[in-house]
Amino acid sequence: MNDVITFKAKDYKSGVKPIWCPGCGHFSVFNAVTKAMAGLGMNKDDTVLVSGIGCSSRLPAYVDSYGFHGVHGRGLAIAQGLKVARPELTVIAMGGDGDGFSIGGNHFMHACRRNVDITYVVMDNEVYGMTKGQASPTTPMDWDHSKLTPHGPGVRPFKPAALALAAGAPWIARAYSGNPNQMAHLLAQAIEFPGFSFLHVLSQCITFCPQQTDWKAIVNERQDAALEDEDEAARLFLHEDGFQTGLLYQRQRPTWPPEAAPPNDPDLTGGFRL
Amino acid sequence: MTQTDLAAFLAHSVELESEARERYLELADAMRAHHNTEVADFFMRMAHESGLHLEEVAQIAAENALPDLKPWEFDWPGEESPETASYEAIHYRLSLRQAIQLALENELAAQAFYASFAQSSADATTAELAAQFAHEESQHAAQLSVMLKELPPDDAHHREDDDDPHMPE
Incomplete structure (x- = not known):
């Protein structure tokens, strides 16, 4: 963290101009990332943003x-x-719902299980936007706006928070692109959490899923404290509508890799003797 | 909003104008990237005007020690600062009329924000400044209203696209 120079959110923008569609929720996530970095006074040189592929995965290029x-x-x-x-x-991974829950689904589960001290932001717009609008793992069953699934995917969508909990994620929160300040606060908490923190962002795709502008009326902010009990969290994540935002679950457990005990024998070559 | 302290008011004012400018710049760039030049130019003009107001507010604020608020510690009436265009309201096929309407709503929201400070502040300097800022926002709103009146109505097909992203059967 930097105690000498105070940066504003705009100072964390790289100057590369985003080419997302106007109205895309990822702009809001971009703003939240820079606001969280400014709020925490993060040192640009000690921060790494890592992404996969997709519209949302362009984000690291836009951050300085x-x-x-x-x-x-x-x-x-x-x-x-x-x-x-x-x-x-400070390592922040990010990507979209297709990148994170389909192509990278196995990595997601094992990252939750392994609990390395990183933050993972998934910008979930329920669609593969970069390839012009195909169904993703979180697309509603009856979404029929793609030629590939003219009658809807017909498969029930993933519940990312439930999946994360079952796989062992110790910190689970949800944000909405219509509220970048709440998102920035959650992201700051995620970055400060010592372990794998999963921030699920409902990030609207205005182009391929214009009905997502209705999310504004559905999203509701959780008023209660984060759940610590896994059973309670499981009940919540399996039965909720998926539109509750806030810090939903938090239960610290040891991170990976475990701290290695100092060697008894200062001669390290001893460990390699036959 | 219950804060009546001058420093808190100025901190909010600087943030409000700064965020408005940043959002308009962002929207202008995004619209230009999607070849909606008319709206891009309008948003750029709004960014310029927000920048002028920001300069004025920042000059006054420079004479005061402002509280160091984190981005999520500002006390806004809604999710974002009042003059900031919401992403949900934006579309790459936005017409100039819709863009002006959006900017008008932003100006009116900012005016209401400043006016509430002017009415509720117990500090005379704060109330006076807030009333001045509210008046300036109302002038901006009036200019936009005139622009709206002079514009012809939108073509019913303005949102149609030769390469529509939707491909339903």
Whole structure:
């Protein structure tokens, strides 16, 4: 953290202009990221944003920090490797619902289980936008706006928070692109949480899913404290409508990798003797 | 909003004008990238005007020690600062009329915000400044209302796209 220079949110913008569609929820996430960085006074040189592929995965290019625009679905693998190799860095992984829950679905589950101290932001617009609007793992069953699924995908959508909980994520929150200030606050808490923090963002796709502008009327902010009990959280995540925002679940557990005990024998070569 | 302290008021005013400018700049760039030049130019003009107001507010604020508020610590009447255009209201096929209407709503929201300070503040300097800012916002709103009146109504097909992103069967 930087105690000398105070940056405003706009100072964390790289100057590369986003090419998202006007009205895209990812603009709001971009704003929330820069606001969280400003609010925490984060040092640009100690921060790395890692992404996969998709509209949302363009975000690291727009932030004035280190960034890695990775391979489809593999942002989490890169981010975890980076954090383990360079634990002093603040590592934020990000991507979309297709990148995170389909192509990178297995990495998501194991990242929740492994609990490396990183933050993962999923910008969920329930669609593959970059490839012009195909159904993703979170698309409603009856969404029939794609030629690939003219009668809807016919498959029940993932419940990302439930999936994260079942896989062991210790910090789960949800934000909405219509409220970037709440999102920035949640993101700041996620960054400060010592462990794997999962921020699920309802981020509207104005172009392929214009009906998502209705989310504004549905989204509701959780008033209660975050749940600590896994059973209670499981009941919430399995039965809620998916539009409750706020910090939903938090229960600290040891991070990975465990701290190695100092060697008894200062001669490290001893461990390799036959 | 219950804060009546001058420093808190000025901190909010600087943030309000700064966020309005940033959002208009962002929207102008996004509209230009999507070839909606007419609306891009309008948003750029709004960004310029917000910038002028920001300069004025920042000059007054420079004489005061402002509280160091984090972005989520500002006490706004809604989710974002009042003069900031909401993302849900934006579409790449936005007409100039719709863009002006949006900007008008932003100006009126800012005016209401400043007016509430002017009415509720127990501090005379704060109330006076807030009333001045509210008046300036009302002038901006009046200019936009005139622009709206001079514009012809939107073509019923203005949102149609030769390469429509939707491909339903």
